[in-house]
Amino acid sequence: xxxxxxILKPKKKIKGGARLPHLKHTAEMESVYLENIxxxxxxxxxxxxAPCNPLVKKxxxxxxxxxxGDCDAKVSAPIHSSVSGEVSQVKTxxxxxxxxxxxxIINSDGxxxxxxxxxxxxxxxxxxxxxxxxNCGLVGLGGAGFPTHVKLTLxxxxxxxxxxxNGAECEPYITADYRECIESFEDILEGVYLIKNAxxxxxxxxxxxxxxxxxxxxxxxxxxxxxxxxxxxxxxKLPSSYPQGAxxxxxxxxxxxxxxxxxxxxDVGCIVMNxxxxxVLKRYIKTGMPLVNKRLTVDGNAVEKPGNYIVPVGTPINxxxxxxxxxxxxxxxxxxPMMGQxxxxxxxxxxxxxxxxxxxxxxKALTKPTTDCIRCGRCMKACPIRLSPRxxxxxxEFGAGAEELSILNTMHCIECGSCSxxxxxxxxxxxxxxxxxxxxxxxxxx
Amino acid sequence: xxxxxxxxxxxxxxxxxTGGIMLDVILALLPATICSFFFYGFRAIVLxxxxxxxxxxxxxxxxQATKKASSLKxxxxxxxxxxxxxxxxxxxxVWMAVLGGAIAIVIIKQMFGGLGHNFANPAMTxxxxxxxxxxxxxxxxxxxxxxxxxxxxxxxxxxxxxxxLIQLFLGYHAGCMGETSAALLLVGGVYLIIxxxxxxxxxxxxxLSAGIFAAILGVHPVATILTGGIMLGSIYMATxxxxxxxxxxxxxxxxxxxxxxxxxxxxxxNLPEGVxxxxxxxxxxxxxxxxxxxxxxxxxxxxx
Numbered sequence: 001x002x003x004x005x006x007i008l009k010p011k012k013k014i015k016g017g018a019r020l021p022h023l024k025h026t027a028e029m030e031s032v033y034l035e036n037i038x039x040x041x042x043x044x045x046x047x048x049x050a051p052c053n054p055l056v057k058k059x060x061x062x063x064x065x066x067x068x069g070d071c072d073a074k075v076s077a078p079i080h081s082s083v084s085g086e087v088s089q090v091k092t093x094x095x096x097x098x099x100x101x102x103x104x105i106i107n108s109d110g111x112x113x114x115x116x117x118x119x120x121x122x123x124x125x126x127x128x129x130x131x132x133x134x135n136c137g138l139v140g141l142g143g144a145g146f147p148t149h150v151k152l153t154l155x156x157x158x159x160x161x162x163x164x165x166n167g168a169e170c171e172p173y174i175t176a177d178y179r180e181c182i183e184s185f186e187d188i189l190e191g192v193y194l195i196k197n198a199x200x201x202x203x204x205x206x207x208x209x210x211x212x213x214x215x216x217x218x219x220x221x222x223x224x225x226x227x228x229x230x231x232x233x234x235x236x237k238l239p240s241s242y243p244q245g246a247x248x249x250x251x252x253x254x255x256x257x258x259x260x261x262x263x264x265x266x267d268v269g270c271i272v273m274n275x276x277x278x279x280v281l282k283r284y285i286k287t288g289m290p291l292v293n294k295r296l297t298v299d300g301n302a303v304e305k306p307g308n309y310i311v312p313v314g315t316p317i318n319x320x321x322x323x324x325x326x327x328x329x330x331x332x333x334x335x336x337p338m339m340g341q342x343x344x345x346x347x348x349x350x351x352x353x354x355x356x357x358x359x360x361x362x363x364k365a366l367t368k369p370t371t372d373c374i375r376c377g378r379c380m381k382a383c384p385i386r387l388s389p390r391x392x393x394x395x396x397e398f399g400a401g402a403e404e405l406s407i408l409n410t411m412h413c414i415e416c417g418s419c420s421x422x423x424x425x426x427x428x429x430x431x432x433x434x435x436x437x438x439x440x441x442x443x444x445x446x
Numbered sequence: 447x448x449x450x451x452x453x454x455x456x457x458x459x460x461x462x463x464t465g466g467i468m469l470d471v472i473l474a475l476l477p478a479t480i481c482s483f484f485f486y487g488f489r490a491i492v493l494x495x496x497x498x499x500x501x502x503x504x505x506x507x508x509x510q511a512t513k514k515a516s517s518l519k520x521x522x523x524x525x526x527x528x529x530x531x532x533x534x535x536x537x538x539x540v541w542m543a544v545l546g547g548a549i550a551i552v553i554i555k556q557m558f559g560g561l562g563h564n565f566a567n568p569a570m571t572x573x574x575x576x577x578x579x580x581x582x583x584x585x586x587x588x589x590x591x592x593x594x595x596x597x598x599x600x601x602x603x604x605x606x607x608x609x610x611l612i613q614l615f616l617g618y619h620a621g622c623m624g625e626t627s628a629a630l631l632l633v634g635g636v637y638l639i640i641x642x643x644x645x646x647x648x649x650x651x652x653x654l655s656a657g658i659f660a661a662i663l664g665v666h667p668v669a670t671i672l673t674g675g676i677m678l679g680s681i682y683m684a685t686x687x688x689x690x691x692x693x694x695x696x697x698x699x700x701x702x703x704x705x706x707x708x709x710x711x712x713x714x715x716n717l718p719e720g721v722x723x724x725x726x727x728x729x730x731x732x733x734x735x736x737x738x739x740x741x742x743x744x745x746x747x748x749x750x
Contacts, residue, residue: 014744020458172458248744260745331451337458344452358457365451368459371520374562376467377692386741412743417456424462431454 007220008205008236010253016384017249018418020242020338022211023172026297029307031179034323038108040083040314041093042068045101046351047139048146049075054104060087063115065289068104077147077352078137081115082292082312083108096317096334096348097341103349106314118288126154129198136284137291137352142166142245142274143335145353148281151271154199158266163201164254165192167208167215167275168238168245171336176295176355179308180276181208181215184283188275189222191282192233201271204233205254208275211240242338243416247272249384261412276355291352296320302329302359311350318346320357330365333358338417368426379419379429385412389419389429392436402443410436464561468521470643474634475528475682481630482623485590486536490623494531496540500547501527508556522561526550529569529682532624533675533722534576535587542580546572566729567686570679574722585718587620614672621674628677635681644685647694651701652680652708659709675721676708689729696732696739703728 045051052069062068062081069079085108093103123129134149154160165188169177181188188206196204206223208216220235238244238253248259250272257268265272280291292313299306304325311320317332333340335356350357379389392408410433419429482490505523509516517523527547534543550572558564577584617627624631638644653671660670670676684690684704691700704724711720728735 018460252744258745261743329450331457333455333457335455338456340455340457342450342452342455342457344450346450360457367451367453367457368463371464372517372561372563374464374467374522374687375692376687380692380741385744387743388740409743409746412745415455421456421459424460424464424467426459426463428454430456434454 005224005234007216008234010236010238011256012252013239014241014249014252014384016382016386016418017241017243018338018382018421020170020172020421022240023299024175024178024211025173026299026306026308027175027178027212029175029179031183031295031308031310034309034311034315034320035112036110037083037312037315037319038110039088039105039316040081040108040312041103041105041316041349042079042082042314043093043095043101043103043349043351044069044079045095045099046079046145046313046353047077048144049073049077049150051101052076052079054090054102056087056090056104058087058089061085062087062106063113065115065118065292068106075147075150077139077149078134078290079104080137080290080292081106082314084111084113085109094345094348095351096343096345103314114289118290120288121285123194123198123285126152126199129195132285133281135290136281138277138281138284139291139352140274141277141280141294141353141355143339143353143355145351148273148277151273152195152199154266159269160199160266160271161202161269162255162271163192163196163199163204164250164265164270164272165204165206165275165278166245166247166250166272167206167212168250169212170209170240170242170245171338171340171356173299173358174297174336174356176297176308177275178212178215179295180279181212181219184279185215185218185222187279187282187286189219189226189233191278193226194282194285195273195278196232199271202232205236206233206275207236207238207244207250207254209238209240209244242418243384243414246384246414246416248414261409294350294352294354296350296354297356298324298326298359299356300326300329300333300358300360301364302326302361313352314349316347316349317343317357320350321346321359324357324359326359329359329361331360333360338421339415370427371425373425373427376424378422378424379427382418382422384416384418385409385414387413387433389413389433390427393427393429393432396432396436396439402440405436405440408436411440413437464520464522467643468525470638470641471525471682472521472528474637474643475525475532475624477630477633478532478624478627478678479528481617481627482532482536485617486588486623490536492540493534493536493538493543493623494528496543497531497534497547498524498527500544501530501551504548504551505556508552512556514560517561520561523551526555526568529567529624529678530572532678533569533573533622535584535621536623537586537588538576538580538583542576542583546576549575562688564688565732566726567683567689570683570722570725574726577717577722587622589620590617611668611672614669622678625675625678628672631677631681635677638681638685644681645694645697647697648685648690648701648704649680651698652676652684652704655702655705656709657705659706660713663709663713665709665713670709670712674712674719679708679721679725680704684725684728689732691732691736691739693736693739693741696735699735699739700728700732703731
């Protein structure tokens with residue numbers, strides 16, 4: 001971007017979506033480091049793909065950044081210790097989503113000593129970048145947790161011309177990416193140029209929603225001083241409409257290209273990276289410190305001290321809630337209120353993909369009671385993918401099989417939650433879509 | 447360990463509820479209802495009370511008889527009763543009105559599965575049933591503020607001359623209770639649009655197509671849309687969620703269909719009014735229209 005260059009407007013706007021309250025109460029609160037965590041539980045599965053095998057055993061000494069889990073599978077991401085101390089146990093635990101996996105439990109010595117073997121690295125080409133992303137243990141920090149080094153593995157038959165940096169953060173409450181922009185905008189921009197140069201991508205578009213004018217201005221000011229006369233890296237002001245940060249919606253806004261169901265962004269010439277992922281990668285290359293802590297937005301009406309907390313990966317959720325003064329909560333959501341997960345076990349640890357903990361009590365902990373569908377059509381209008389969620393729900397109720405559900409294009413659903421949000425009858429349409437997708441997946445697996 | 451609420455996402459939802467939407471419709475109908483009280487006095491109050499009570503009681507009894515959870519809270523029975531009352535002539539015997547309310551709820555709504563499952567608008571279909579059963583009582587209209595029985599509504603006069611348009615707009619003419627004041631019905635319609643309960647698509651395409659088609663057939667277009675049930679029907683009954691298509695294109699087809707059928711019946715038929723049948727016929731076509739106009743998913747648009 002050069003001086004005086006305009007901030008881009010979205011190429012296309014999606015139909016549908018939901019008008020959500022923004023509720024970004026924590027936007028102007030500086031991040032706080034959560035210290036004195038005496039024990040961390042680090043699961044060996046914090047990504048999409050194969051779980052890691054623990055590389056340490058009881059009694060081993062570890063430092064911050066020491067590799068403790070890895071796997072040879074193509075789709076997987078290594079895992080590092082987030083504290084210094086001694087491994088107390090390696091055992092099977094239940095994750096917040098109910099799945100079981102192995103975890104390394106480490107008692108902290110309170111020193112947070114970095115691993116002496118960590119060192120900065122030089123990145124000059126795509127192979128270096130992939131290695132860096134892998135060694136960093138980086139996964140998609142927007143929530144999906146797809147290993148970044150896999151995403152950065154390009155193939156010759158799918159040329160990439162656009163790198164899209166996702167700073168939309170369209171979920172209510174969450175301000176973690178916004179704080180990353182405000183607190184480490186230089187890391188973000190340096191990371192962006194680094195990735196762009198290593199992958200030799202022609203265009204970079206950094207997309208930020210227009211409800212974050214301060215972040216846009218900061219990034220703009222720095223970017224326009226880079227004196228990039230060719231205008232390879234540009235900023236795009238996205239409309240604050242949910243689900244703007246969803247991959248399909250973002251790619252459409254930034255490039256006008258439509259990502260078909262079941263395809264990857266590379267199929268339409270794009271790579272999409274979360275804005276915090278870029279900063280983390282840059283910091284890894286600069287210091288050698290892998291992904292060992294996460295910034296979490298802690299908010300909700302049961303939280304006394306809302307804010308952004310930077311916590312070591314593996315910190316038990318209840319420790320974070322305690323630090324934020326959450327009391328008498330009746331509902332805990334890991335992630336945002338639209339796509340996050342209501343958890344039943346607050347002893348489960350924070351993982352790499354988590355970006356928010358919301359604690360609610362009273363009426364906010366409840367959901368609208370479900371009544372009869374009045375066929376108002378609001379779910380259809382709200383669907384950014386233009387599906388008919390109620391049709392799928394009815395089909396499920398009548399026991400439709402995989403084939404009938406596929407005809408309704410169920411697999412196109414991105415589970416953004418807009419249909420359920422808009423339903424005046426409080427129907428659990430998104431849940432029905434998930435069920436229907438599972439019916440189809442199971443039939444396909446046979 | 448503390449018990450936590452767990453449910454599939456999303457965890458927040460829009461403030462609108464079914465009951466809230468129905469309440470908005472009731473509020474939107476209030477000006478026209480009060481106007482009918484003003485025009486026709488006590489008998490109008492009795493008639494509205496009778497249909498609403500009959501509709502609500504039928505709903506309650508049906509839920510009791512079929513052991514369903516009571517659906518009175520969603521206020522849809524009140525809306526049906528109120529709409530039916532506004533579709534009746536002010537001097538209709540009360541027992542007919544009560545019968546109408548019961549027909550609307552039991553036969554047209556609940557027997558097809560209840561709220562959201564009926565294929566035709568309950569209030570309007572009940573009106574059709576009453577019209578066919580009691581043709582004389584259903585077509586005896588009085589002039590506002592009087593007990594004078596008008597031999598003909600302005601609708602019947604349309605072919606003979608041009609009625610006073612201002613009077614038609616304000617409602618000072620003979621007709622069904624809620625049909626008379628186009629101005630107040632419009633006020634309610636604007637309220638519903640502002641509250642996002644309805645979109646203007648169906649009312650506008652209905653009213654415009656009726657006006658244009660009337661003009662083509664040589665009938666006064668403005669008088670056409672101000673008389674009879676076009677305002678009431680297009681704003682409050684054709685927009686019924688369960689019986690109209692949800693898609694934009696579908697709503698245009700639906701509205702235009704209603705408008706054209708209404709005018710055809712008015713001009714060529716021997717029925718006094720065509721709005722009810724216009725909407726009923728389009729109600730029946732709604733599933734087909736919806737199917738034809740359903741959107742294609744995002745990434746398949748423009749592809750076969």
